[in-house]
Amino acid sequence: MSRSLKGEFTDQLFDAILQLNNREECYRFFEDIATVSEVKSLGQRFEVAKMLRTGATYEEIVDKTGVSTATISRVKRCLYYGADGYSLILDRMGYLEEE
Numbered sequence: 198m199s200r201s202l203k204g205e206f207t208d209q210l211f212d213a214i215l216q217l218n219n220r221e222e223c224y225r226f227f228e229d230i231a232t233v234s235e236v237k238s239l240g241q242r243f244e245v246a247k248m249l250r251t252g253a254t255y256e257e258i259v260d261k262t263g264v265s266t267a268t269i270s271r272v273k274r275c276l277y278y279g280a281d282g283y284s285l286i287l288d289r290m291g292y293l294e295e296e
Contacts (some may be wrong), residue, residue, distance in 0.1 A: 246283040247270040247292050 206294050210230075217223050241262050248258045249272065258269050276283045 242268065242272050243283075245269055246276050247287060249276055250283075250287050250292050250294055251275050 214227070217226055231278065243257055243264050243266050245264055245268065248261065249269070253261075255266055258277050259266065272283075
């Protein structure tokens, strides 16, 4: 885990997120804590990771999400060489790697 990410304030934020009980609470909290653009960007990145995991091409991802190829490359790097956060959640949600 990145030392630059870890810290008192980040711990508090993650503890707060862990207190959310459902999607509606998530919407309410994230609407207050982040801009609409920031939340949508996070959602796009998650969709990119899901699509990469299931074998989509860069072109398909750009067409569906509108993100840049640089963003796709960044997500791909995190997906395959990062802290396994994407893999953890994608596995739990049933998005299996293409074989």
